[in-house]
Amino acid sequence: MAGPGHGYTIVNAMASAHGHAAAPLNILHVFRAPVGGLFRHVVDLARGQTKRGHRVGIVADSTTGGTTAEATLAALAGELALGITRVPMSRQIGPSDVAATRHVAARAAEIGADVLHGHGAKGGAYARLAHGNAAHGSALRVYTPHGGSLHYRWGSPVGFFYLAAERVLMRRTDLFLFESAYGRDVFVRKIGKPRSLVKVVHNGVTQAEFAPVAPAPDATDLVFVGELRMLKGVDVLIEAVGRLALEGRRRVSATIVGAGPDEAAFQAAARELALGEAVRFVGAKPARTAFEMGRVAVVPSRAESLPYIVLEAAAAGLPIVATRVGGIPEIFGPDAGALVPADDVAALAQALAATLADAGACQAAAARVHDRVQALFSADAMTEAVLAAYAEARAGRPNG
DSSP states (O other): OBOTTTOOEEEOTTSOOOOOOSOOOEEEEEOSOSOHHHHHHHHHHHHHHHHTTOEEEEEEESSOOOHHHHHHHHHHHTTOTTOEEEEOOOSSSOTHHHHHHHHHHHHHHHHTOSEEEEEHHHHHHHHHHHOOEETTEEOEEEEEOSSGGGGSOTTSHHHHHHHHHHHHHHTTOSEEEESSHHHHHHHHHHTOOOSSEEEEEOOOBOGGGGSOOOOOTTOEEEEEESOOSGGGTHHHHHHHHHHHHHTTSOOOOEEEEOOOTTHHHHHHHHHHTTOGGGEEEEEOOOHHHHHTTEEEEEEOOSOOSSOHHHHHHHHTTOOEEEBSOTTHHHHHGGGGGGOBOTTOHHHHHHHHHHHHHOHHHHHHHHHHHHHHHHHHOBHHHHHHHHHHHHHHHHHTSTTO
16 A cells, blocks of 8 residues: 555555564564553564564663563563563663663674664664674664654754764665654655665554443543653643633543653643642553543644554544544544644644534544554554565565
8 A cells, every 4th residue: 555655655454464484583672761652562563573483582771661661571571582681771862872782782693683673763773873793694774763853853953963863874774664654754854765665564453452441430521641741732631621611611521641751730730720620640550441531532642653542542442532643644544534733722622522512423433443443553464564574675685
C-alpha cells in the first residue's frame, strides 16, 4: 500500500502473516528509557521475534524506568536468548554517551549481531555509531525514530544540533522503519530523503487487548492516560473541562492517569479553575486499569507519532476524543474528520460536549475505530513486517 507523496511502502496488518523461513537472526534492540510507547513497541517486537525463532537481546538505560518497567524487563529477560544489559544513558548529550556507545559495540560483537536496531534518538545514535562487526559480516543498522529528534526545529540551537546529527547519521543507516506515514514525511521534510530502504510499519496491539473494558461504578466522564507533560496537552483538557463548567453546558468529570514533570502545574490549573473533585489525579496505572476509570478516552496531545494509547483504547472499545496530530489520523481512517485541532480549548470542549451528549453516535464511532484497529494494527503483523524489512534490507546490501 503506497504512502502519499513518496512512493515508500506502508506495511500493516494487511501484510502477510506467514513465518520467515530464513535462518534465525541475532537481533540487538537499543533504546534509552524503558517508558512509554517506545518501550511497549520494543517489548512486543522482541517477544514477537523470539516467538519466530530469532535470538534477541536488549540494551537500555540503567537510570530510568520505575517499578512497572523493572518488572517488565525482569520477565522479558528470561524470554530473550541474548538477555538484557543496562548502562547509563543520559537524556541530553553528555560524557556517558561515549561509554554507552562502546557498550553497544562490545555487546554487538559479543553476540555476533546480525541486526542492530536503534529506537528513539539516543538508541538510534548508539546503534549506528557502534556498528560492531558481527559473525556474518557487518550488522544491519536499523533506525526507528519514535518521534525523538523530529519534535525539534532547525531554528533553535538544540534543534539544529539534533537535526544536524540526524542528517549525519542518515548516511550510516541501512533501514529506516517509521511507525507512521506522518513520521516518515516529517523526517523527509526536516532531514532529507534517505538513500537506504524506508518502510512504514504501524504499531500494533495484541489480540488479548481486544477484550472489552467496562467502566467502574465510579468512572468519570473522561479519562486521560499518559505522561503528565505539556506536550500531551493535559492543560488543554483541564481548560476545556473548566470552560464547559463555566458556560453551564455540562458539569464534566475527568480522571488523569499518569505521572510526569508537569503534574504539579496541571493540579494547580485544576485548582485555579475551581474544578474540585471534577478532575482527579490518580497516578500512573496500567492502561486497561485506567480505562475502567472513565467512559470516554481523551488524547489532547500537541504532538505524537503513532500513539499506543489510542490503539489500546480503541481495542478496548472506548470512545475516543483526540487531536489531529502525528499518525492519529492514520488510526482513525474514515473517522479522522472527527479529530480536533491541537492546542484549541474551544474545539476540544465542543467535541467533548458533543460526544457526551449523544451516546448512540459515540458508541457507533467507537465500534468503527475498534474494527479498523483490529483489522489493520496487530502486533503479529507489525513483527512480520519488521522481519520482512530486515530481510529486504539485508538482501539489498553488497554482502547480503
